[in-house]
Amino acid sequence: MDKNPILSVKDLVVRFKLRGRVLTAIRSVSIDVFQGESLAIVGESGSGKSVLTKTFMGLLDNNGWIESGSIEYDGKDLAKFKTEKEWLEIRGGKIAMVFQDPMTSLSPLKTIGKQVEEAVVLHQKVKGEEAKKRTLEILAEVGIPDVETRYKQYPHEFSGGMRQRVVIAMALACKPQILICDEPTTALDVTIQAQILSLIKRMQEKYNLTVIFITHDLGVVAEMADRIAVMYAGDIIETGKCDEVFFNPQHPYTWALLGSLPQLGVKGENLYSIAGTPPNLFKEIKGDAFAPRNKYALKVDYVARPPYFSVSETHKARTWLLDPRSPKIEPPEYIRRLKEMEVK
C-alpha cells in the first residue's frame, strides 16, 4: 500500500438548512484515504457516513453546504468547487459511486446496454461498434451471463443482484480511481451479497481501485476492509486497521456497535443494545457526543470534546478513556468473545 494519501480530508464541517434551522451533519472530520486500500466507514443511520462521501463528489443536497475544511484530491481542493463544470471532471471519471438500491441508479426506460454504453462513450472516448464491444466486455466482466441478449433488456428484467452488477459495470466503465460503495449489498440476500462483495474485491485488484465502503454491517466490514473509520453523530470517533478496530477497540461506541451483532449473542440472553438515541444535531454538541448513552462516561466527557489519542501508528480513538489520567476500564466481555469466535 502506498503511504501517500490519494484523498485527504481536513477539518471538514458540513451543514444543512432544514425548516429554517441549521443542522451540523459533519463536525470537523479529518481522514486520509490511501491509494489502493479499502476503507470502511461504519455507523448508525444518521451518523453522517453518506453525507461525508457525498461531499467527495459534490452531491450534497441543495440545502447543504461545506462550512469549512478542505478535501484535497489530485492537487485540488474539492471543497472549493463551485460550478458543476468543475465537478464533471471528477464525477465518474475520477471518483465513482455505487448506491444501495440499484433501481434508483438505473433508468427504467432505457436498455441496460444503452445505459452502460453511455458511460463508456463519455469516459473512454469511443463511439459506435467499439463502444458496444467494450460495453459487452465490461458486462461480461462483472459476471452477467449471455451479454448479447442482456444488452437489449431493460432493468426490470434483471434481478436485484444482477442490477447491482450492472451499476458496478457502469461505475467501472468510467475508469475511476476511487470507487465509493454506499451500502451496496444492504438490499440484497445473503448469498447474492457474498457474490457482489467478491466481485467488488476482484475488480479492486484488477483495476487497482481505492474503495470506500459505507455500511452498518460489521460482518461485511470484516470481510472487505483494510481500514475502518467508525462514525458517530457526524464525527469519526475511531480509526484503525481492520484487526485493530475489531480486536482492540477503544471507544465505548465501537464496543457498543460490536456488541449489538447478533453473531455475538448468547442464546436465551438478551442481545446487547445501545440505550437511548443519537444526539440532536440541530443543537451544539458539548463534549463527547456519545456520553449520554455511555455507561463508561467520565465527567469530562460532558464538558470537553476528547482529542484523538493514538493507540498505534495506524490506530487512534477520540475518547477520554485513553488519557493516562483516566481510570482503567476493561472493555466488555463480548469483545473477548469476538476474538475467540471460531469458524463453523
Place this chain on the structure above:
Amino acid sequence: MMDREVLLSVKNISIDYGSGKKVFHAVKDVSFDIYKGETFGIVGESGSGKTTIGRAINRINPTTSGDILFKGKKINGKIDKVTDRMVTEKIQMIFQDPMASLNERAKVDYIISEGLVNVHPEYDAKKRSEMVKAAMEEVGLLPEFASRFPHEFSGGQRQRIGIARAVIMNPELIIADEPISALDVSIRAQVLNMLMKLQKENGLTYLFIAHDLSVMRFICDRIAVVHKGKIVELAETEELYAHPLHPYTRSLLSAIPLPNPILAKQKKHIVYDPSMHDYSTDKPRMEELRPGHFVYGNEKEMNEYKRMVKE
C-alpha cells in the same frame, strides 16, 4: 420433547399463483409442525416462497392443496365464520416494512386498536384505550404517542407500533416476516430483545421468516431451509449449524458475514447450483437422518448425507 403440544401443523401444502398455462408453483408440498412456545424459523432467499407460506397460514393467500391445522382445526380453504374469527384473533402478523404496513392517515391509537374493534365490538372506548395503553407500554412506547401519526416515528419505533398492533389481540401465534431486516444494527438488537421478552411473558409462539441466518441462529429453536418452494432441510438450530447436510444450506451458511477480520478473509463462499441434483429417475423425498433433522434428497444423496452424519 416428544410430548410437546403441536400448535400449528402444515401438511403437504402447495400454493400456486396464476392458473392454466401461466401457473407458477410458489410452494410445493411443504409440511412442518410448530410446537407451542417455540420459535420456528423459515429461511430462504427472495422468491423462495417463504413469505407465501406465512401468508397462507394467516389466510391471506389461498392454498391449492394440503391442510393447515391450528390447534387441530383446519384453517385453510373454506372454513366457518367462528374458525375464521379465531384465526384473525389468534394468529397475528408482523411485517417487514413498518412504514408500508401502517396506515399513514391514522393515528397510532387507531392503528393499534383496529383489530380489537373488529373482533371485540363489545369493548367500549375506555376499555380499548386502556388496552392500547398497555400494549404500547409492553413494546416500549410511551402512551403519550397514541395521538401521533406513524410518520412522526423512527423506523424502530414504527416497528414497535406494528408489534403492539399484533400483541393487543392476545394472539397465540405471531408470524414475523423479516421484522428486523429494514432496521439499523443497534435498533435490531432492541427489537429482537423485545420480541423475546414478549414471548417469555405471554407464552407466544413465533414463526420467524428471514433470509439472514445470523439473526435466525440467535432467536430460533428450529429452522426450515426453503429453496424454490420446497423445504430442503429442517432441524434444530444448533444441529443445523453444526451439521448442515443439504448443499443449499451449506451455501447459505457460508454466506453469513463473520464479524472477525481474520476468519472473514479466509472464508470461502460455497455456491449452490441446483442442477447438481439429478432427480430424473431416482426420485427425491424427505428423510429424518438424525432425531429431528430432516433433509431432502434422493437415494444416492441420502447415502452421501448419511456418511456425512457419521463423520
